[in-house]
Amino acid sequence: MIVPFEHVLILAGVLFALGLVCVLVWRMNLIMLLIGIEVMLNAAMLAFVGGAARWGMADGQVFSLVIMALTSAEVSLALAMVVYLHRRKRTVDADEFSTLKDT
Amino acid sequence: MEPALFYILAAVTVIATLLAITEKHAVHAIVYLVTSFFALAVIFFMLGAPVVAAFEVIIYAGAIMVLFLFVIMMLDLGHPERARLPGIRDWWPALALGAVTLAAALTLVGSRVPAVTAAGRAIGVREFALTLFGNYGVAVEVVSMQLLFALVGALYLAKRRNPPLPPLPEGEGGRRPGEGQIMVRKERRP
Numbered sequence: 001m002i003v004p005f006e007h008v009l010i011l012a013g014v015l016f017a018l019g020l021v022c023v024l025v026w027r028m029n030l031i032m033l034l035i036g037i038e039v040m041l042n043a044a045m046l047a048f049v050g051g052a053a054r055w056g057m058a059d060g061q062v063f064s065l066v067i068m069a070l071t072s073a074e075v076s077l078a079l080a081m082v083v084y085l086h087r088r089k090r091t092v093d094a095d096e097f098s099t100l101k102d103t
Numbered sequence: 104m105e106p107a108l109f110y111i112l113a114a115v116t117v118i119a120t121l122l123a124i125t126e127k128h129a130v131h132a133i134v135y136l137v138t139s140f141f142a143l144a145v146i147f148f149m150l151g152a153p154v155v156a157a158f159e160v161i162i163y164a165g166a167i168m169v170l171f172l173f174v175i176m177m178l179d180l181g182h183p184e185r186a187r188l189p190g191i192r193d194w195w196p197a198l199a200l201g202a203v204t205l206a207a208a209l210t211l212v213g214s215r216v217p218a219v220t221a222a223g224r225a226i227g228v229r230e231f232a233l234t235l236f237g238n239y240g241v242a243v244e245v246v247s248m249q250l251l252f253a254l255v256g257a258l259y260l261a262k263r264r265n266p267p268l269p270p271l272p273e274g275e276g277g278r279r280p281g282e283g284q285i286m287v288r289k290e291r292r293p
Contacts, residue, residue, distance in 0.1 A: 002105040002149055006212045009147075011113045013208035015120060017201045021276075022124035023190045024197030031129050032177060035136060038167070041119055042143060043156070053150040058226045058234040062242070063153045065235065068162050069246040073253035075167050079174045080257035086178045093187055 008050035014035050030092045034075065041071050046096035109149060115142040127183035129175045133168055140164045151225040 022036030045064040052060025082092060089096050119139035126132040148156040175181060216291045236243065 003109045006215065007109075008150070009212050010209060011116070011263075013205060013212065014117055017205040017208070018117070018120045018124060020204055021197045021201035024200060025123050025124070025193050026189055027193070028189065029129075030287075031171065031180060032124070032132065035132060035171070036124065038163075039124070039139075040135070042163070044141070046143065046146070049147050049152045049155055051151050052226065053192075054153060056156070056224060056226075061155050061226060062235045062239050063230055064155050065158060066154075066239075066242055066246055068158055069250065072162060072167055073249050074168060077253045077256050079170060080260040082174060083178065089190045092178070092180060 005050060005054040008053075009047060012043045012047040012050065015046065017038050019043060027099050028094050030078075032087070033094065034078055038071065038075070040075075043069055105149060109146060112142045112146050112149075115139070116146070127186075127188060128181060129183075130181050133171050133175070137164045140168070143263065150228050153225060154228055154231045 012019055016029075016039075018065060019036045019039030019042075022039060023033055026032030028037065045067050048064040048067070050060075054059040087098055109269060116139050119135045119142065123135035123139065126135060138259070144156045144159040147153075147159055180186070255273045
C-alpha cells in the first residue's frame, strides 16, 4: 500500500460519479450510455483492488476479475442488441425504442 | 516517488475519463477511455495486483474497447453532426446528481482520519490462482455459464431473420403472385 486507502476510495468515487454523469447526460445515445456503465464498473474494480491491497488478501482481486468477466458478457450482449436495434430503426437513439410493439 | 506516481496516474485517469464523457465523437471517446484504462492498470499494478493489471489491459483495453470500436465503425456512428447531442437540459440534472453523489462519498471518506500507510506486498499469480480456484470455484463455474449464455444470446440477436411475408392479397384465391412456382429466396441485404 503506497497511498492511504482513503485516497484510493476518493479516486474510485470520482470515477463512479463521472460514469454516472455520463449515463445521465448521454441517455439518448446507447453507445455512450454503455461507456458510462464501463466507467462505473471500473470504479468498483478500483475499490475492490484497493481493499485487497489494504487488507493484503487476494479476495478483492478475485472479485475484480469476476467483474471483468461480467462486463465482457454484458458488453457483448448489449452491443449485439445495439446492432439488432440499429438494423431495425437505423438509429441508436434510445428514445426511439420506447415502444414494445413490433413494427 | 511512488505516491507521486499514484497521484499523477489518478489525474490522468480522471482527466481522460472527463474528456471521454464530454466528447461528441464516439471514436475519440473510446480512445480517451483506453488511455484512462491504461493509467488505471498501472494504478492496479502499484496497488499490488499485477494479475488484475494485466487483465485490465488485455480484456478491457484490448477486447471490450475494440468491440465498441467494431460496433461504432460497423454501424457508421462516427458522425457527431448526424446524432442528437445532449443540450443544457440534459446536463444540469446529471451534474447535480453527480455532484451530490461525489459530495456524499467525499464527506464519508473525509470524515475519517486517513489510515496509516502500511507496507503492502504484491499478490502474485500463485496466491491469486489459489484463491480463485480454491475458495471461489463456484464463481468460476457461474461465470463460465454466464459467458456461454451471453454467447448464445448474442448469436440469437445477431441472426438475420427473413422478412415476414406481406399479407395475402384480396382475390385470386388468396394466392400471392408467383406462388406455386419454384421460389428462389434471395438473401436480404441490409
